[in-house]
Amino acid sequence: MKADVVSMGIPQIGLGKVREHSCLAKKEFPEIEVSPKLIEYQGRTFRVLKSSDQIGFKGDITYVKRKLNQLFSQYCLKKKSAVLDAFAGYGITTYDWLLSGGRVAAVEKNKNVHACLTENLKDFPADQLKVQHADNVKVMEQLQASGAKFDTIDLDPFGNAYQQFKLSLKLLDKGFIWLTSGEHINMRRNWNRDVLISRYGEEVVKCYEDKSTIPEFPKIIEKHMKSVRSDIQLVTHVMSHACARMLFAIGAAVPRSLKREFSKIPRYYGYLA
Numbered sequence: 001m002k003a004d005v006v007s008m009g010i011p012q013i014g015l016g017k018v019r020e021h022s023c024l025a026k027k028e029f030p031e032i033e034v035s036p037k038l039i040e041y042q043g044r045t046f047r048v049l050k051s052s053d054q055i056g057f058k059g060d061i062t063y064v065k066r067k068l069n070q071l072f073s074q075y076c077l078k079k080k081s082a083v084l085d086a087f088a089g090y091g092i093t094t095y096d097w098l099l100s101g102g103r104v105a106a107v108e109k110n111k112n113v114h115a116c117l118t119e120n121l122k123d124f125p126a127d128q129l130k131v132q133h134a135d136n137v138k139v140m141e142q143l144q145a146s147g148a149k150f151d152t153i154d155l156d157p158f159g160n161a162y163q164q165f166k167l168s169l170k171l172l173d174k175g176f177i178w179l180t181s182g183e184h185i186n187m188r189r190n191w192n193r194d195v196l197i198s199r200y201g202e203e204v205v206k207c208y209e210d211k212s213t214i215p216e217f218p219k220i221i222e223k224h225m226k227s228v229r230s231d232i233q234l235v236t237h238v239m240s241h242a243c244a245r246m247l248f249a250i251g252a253a254v255p256r257s258l259k260r261e262f263s264k265i266p267r268y269y270g271y272l273a
């Protein structure tokens with residue numbers, strides 16, 4: 001049996017180079033029911049469950065996410081920085097954080113995805129990587145109760161991570177939170193207005209009523225979160241019709257050189273309103 005490989009040869013902003021070829025037999029990964037599929041990234045091969053999981057890796061925003069991750073690692077992650085990767089998936093972003101010497105706690109709720117994640121990063125030592133099969137809310141509550149603190153927290157869900165974002169603010173004295181949100185899809189489709197107003201305040205209404213204001217959503221999140229922690233600052237964000245990837249600094253200084261690098265990256269991809 002053949003499996004596809006998507007190669008993520010980044011750093012072209014905009015369209016990344018996507019290449020498919022075949023290798024690996026299913027018998028090498030027997031616990032996964034569906035055909036194994038592969039993604040090549042930064043010299044490492046990641047197994048994923050099904051080819052549709054690769055689709056996200058072909059869009060502009062995913063390539064830009066990798067570029068942002070790499071810049072952030074380079075400028076902000078110190079060796080041994082404590083990182084919580086709360087939506088670890090197959091471990092590709094986890095790998096970005098590991099490559100810069102971070103000590104990473106990676107959490108994944110889906111049993112089969114967790115099996116891939118463990119396999120994909122199995123050669124990292126236990127003192128650098130801890131992988132957990134769990135719901136991240138439970139893990140974060142336990143971490144909070146134990147007084148654990150992190151330097152960087154990555155929240156990269158499908159959909160939203162509102163609850164986890166609020167918990168994250170308690171798990172950092174100072175540091176950074178990466179947040180991916182697809183909540184503006186609700187605004188585009190006139191869904192969940194009450195939920196989003198209760199989360200982010202009345203300002204959200206303007207995005208529902210005038211779709212051209214949807215690109216302001218990350219700023220609205222920032223404003224709202226300032227009422228939870230006043231020292232939060234939106235450092236940068238990129239958006240497509242489907243998701244926004246945002247970096248928040250919490251009481252932490254952002255190197256000027258990083259701000260300069262971020263300013264070169266286009267912010268909006270595709271049709272937003």
Ligand SMILES: C[S@@+](CC[C@H](N)C(=O)[O-])C[C@H]1O[C@@H](n2cnc3c(N)ncnc32)[C@H](O)[C@@H]1O
Binds near residue numbers: 092
């Ligand atoms: C967008 S993917 C993560 C992609 C990954 N960060 C990357 O860049 O390679 C989101 C993942 O979060 C997992 N997930 C969703 N809800 C979760 C929860 N409450 N706790 C832990 N993992 C969760 C999903 O199973 C999925 O694999």
